[in-house]
Amino acid sequence: MELKGFSRNTFRxxxxxxxxxxxxxxxxxxxxxxxxxxxxxxxxxxxxxxxWNLVGGYAGQLSFAHASLFAFGAYSSSLLLIKVGIPPYxxxxxxxxxxxxxxxxxxxxxxxxxxxxxYFALATVGFAEVMRLLFLRWQFVGMAQGLSLPPTPSxxxxxxxxxxxYYYAILSFATIVLLVLYIIVGSKLGLYLKAIRENEEKAxxxxxxxxxxxxxxxxxxxxxVGISGTFYAQYILHIDPQxxxxxxxxxxxxxxxxxxxxxxxxxxxxGSFIVMGLDEGLRVLFGGEAKGIDFMVFGIIVTLIxxxxxxxxxxxxxxxxxxxxxxxxx
Amino acid sequence: MQIYINAIxxxxxxxxxxxxxAAGLSLIWGVMEVINFxxxxxxxxxxxxxxxxxxxxKLDPLIFIPLCAVILxxxxxxxxxxxxxxxxxxxxxxxxFSTYGVSLFLASLALFLWGHDYKSILPEYVHLKGTLEMFxxxxxxxxxxxxxxxxxxxxxxxxxxxxxxxxxxxxxxSQDKEAASLLGxxxxxxxxxxxxxxxxxxxxxxxxxxxxxxxFPFIGAPFVTLTFVIVVLGGFGSLMGSLVGGFIxxxxxxxxxxxxPGYGLVFIYLIFFLILLFRPKGxxxx
Numbered sequence: 001m002e003l004k005g006f007s008r009n010t011f012r013x014x015x016x017x018x019x020x021x022x023x024x025x026x027x028x029x030x031x032x033x034x035x036x037x038x039x040x041x042x043x044x045x046x047x048x049x050x051x052w053n054l055v056g057g058y059a060g061q062l063s064f065a066h067a068s069l070f071a072f073g074a075y076s077s078s079l080l081l082i083k084v085g086i087p088p089y090x091x092x093x094x095x096x097x098x099x100x101x102x103x104x105x106x107x108x109x110x111x112x113x114x115x116x117x118x119y120f121a122l123a124t125v126g127f128a129e130v131m132r133l134l135f136l137r138w139q140f141v142g143m144a145q146g147l148s149l150p151p152t153p154s155x156x157x158x159x160x161x162x163x164x165x166y167y168y169a170i171l172s173f174a175t176i177v178l179l180v181l182y183i184i185v186g187s188k189l190g191l192y193l194k195a196i197r198e199n200e201e202k203a204x205x206x207x208x209x210x211x212x213x214x215x216x217x218x219x220x221x222x223x224x225v226g227i228s229g230t231f232y233a234q235y236i237l238h239i240d241p242q243x244x245x246x247x248x249x250x251x252x253x254x255x256x257x258x259x260x261x262x263x264x265x266x267x268x269x270x271g272s273f274i275v276m277g278l279d280e281g282l283r284v285l286f287g288g289e290a291k292g293i294d295f296m297v298f299g300i301i302v303t304l305i306x307x308x309x310x311x312x313x314x315x316x317x318x319x320x321x322x323x324x325x326x327x328x329x330x
Numbered sequence: 331m332q333i334y335i336n337a338i339x340x341x342x343x344x345x346x347x348x349x350x351x352a353a354g355l356s357l358i359w360g361v362m363e364v365i366n367f368x369x370x371x372x373x374x375x376x377x378x379x380x381x382x383x384x385x386x387x388k389l390d391p392l393i394f395i396p397l398c399a400v401i402l403x404x405x406x407x408x409x410x411x412x413x414x415x416x417x418x419x420x421x422x423x424x425x426x427f428s429t430y431g432v433s434l435f436l437a438s439l440a441l442f443l444w445g446h447d448y449k450s451i452l453p454e455y456v457h458l459k460g461t462l463e464m465f466x467x468x469x470x471x472x473x474x475x476x477x478x479x480x481x482x483x484x485x486x487x488x489x490x491x492x493x494x495x496x497x498x499x500x501x502x503x504s505q506d507k508e509a510a511s512l513l514g515x516x517x518x519x520x521x522x523x524x525x526x527x528x529x530x531x532x533x534x535x536x537x538x539x540x541x542x543x544x545x546f547p548f549i550g551a552p553f554v555t556l557t558f559v560i561v562v563l564g565g566f567g568s569l570m571g572s573l574v575g576g577f578i579x580x581x582x583x584x585x586x587x588x589x590x591p592g593y594g595l596v597f598i599y600l601i602f603f604l605i606l607l608f609r610p611k612g613x614x615x616x
Binding site: 062126 | 365413416417420421422423424425426427428430431432433434435436437438439440441442443445446547551555558559562592593595596599600602603606607608610
């Protein structure tokens, strides 16, 4: 589609601006507390999905350790707050660094051993399970009960009664993450990662240090995931291994990217709306009496997407718009 | 010392069951390089089937082994035809998430139909029960029966793959699909058959397991992650590897469970991680 003076890129820029403005005024449009909570969680999973996408989508390394990396961030800033009294504004950098370093500790041996495909995915499952089992029994981090943060509202500790401050905090964080990822994807690093995904052997023979670039991607992804861990802990005010460190949570993070469109920036945004919308919508529709129907439908949808549109809903949408534009704008 | 020997024996007695579950996963991988994330849910379905058959007929659970094997065989073929067949040529992501969707569906279906209470078969219906004591070592009879039964099944599977024409065709497809197709083997039929056989193995393991283990909709997940460990340890696609791996993991689980209570699984996953790093093809992989 090439309308006069209206290229694809300007269209995308305008779409991004409109979406951002909509997100800015959204709290005024959403009146209910529940609706605002849903909006916060959608933005939150956009961040997690985008971060997963950098490793899983652009670099092609399926990670099931992202729930663990996320939990490391949540635990670091919460421990700093509870045990030392360091406010989360400082703690979030510690959280990002701890998660980033954990990603390097996991990634370095895996990439040195040239693990890829299913083998890398299984190694991350093993790492995540070890961490979950250790956290469940580690006295210092509260074992299975986890940690509860002091719930008294204060700006200093980033705890509020209203949901509005949380909304704008996560919106600005999501915007930063998206901008950073936009720059990375357009940079040489982004090209290297795509080359690694398409054919790692060839990339290495062309002189790309594949291990280094995979580690950089893993570190950046984990850094932001760690910071979103801090946000989660401050928002929910409680963290425990069984609710955030399970394999299912990692899969949910990956699903956001996969359902929306793996290896695209718009993918996790669409994916988060769909996954969170389905999650909540199906629960409202089928929750209560009939336990399990919501996840039955969810399972069917995941399978159908995997079969019919493995590149995600964003691909489906662009295919539909192409058909429409060819029909009406010729 | 006695306590460690008993722990190893108890672990080894689970080993046969683990091995048979892993055999199915390994078979599917060997034939078409797909990891079946719904494998644990196959086990869960088989356990529930046995439970309801026993409750309604009041017969010994072991009688229902053939029935469960047939039902699971059909389930495996249905899952292959409806789902896996369509993602064989797709990217790895769609292979993983299509079977993950199936696992989510089956577990939630069980939750919907049968609730999340823990169930177990009343001991009065299990006729081979109690414990045996030899040389001061305690054998739990249902577990002993389960492991022996699973090993017999394993033997039959070996014989089938080694000596029957269909078994040879299956091995041929796993070695080279194109060449086997040229020689007149219907690869799609073999794929469907391998899913059926893999699910039937899990079905038999599930029936044996239900004689002494609790049953609930999410029982699949802990078993399937252990099964990944076994398959990686033994080598993807190697049946011998799954057999040995099952017993090794059973023994390690037993011993570490006694030495470091609560941390048994941590060691198993650490070994899993190290094997992946240093010998990703496993003990018997090629």
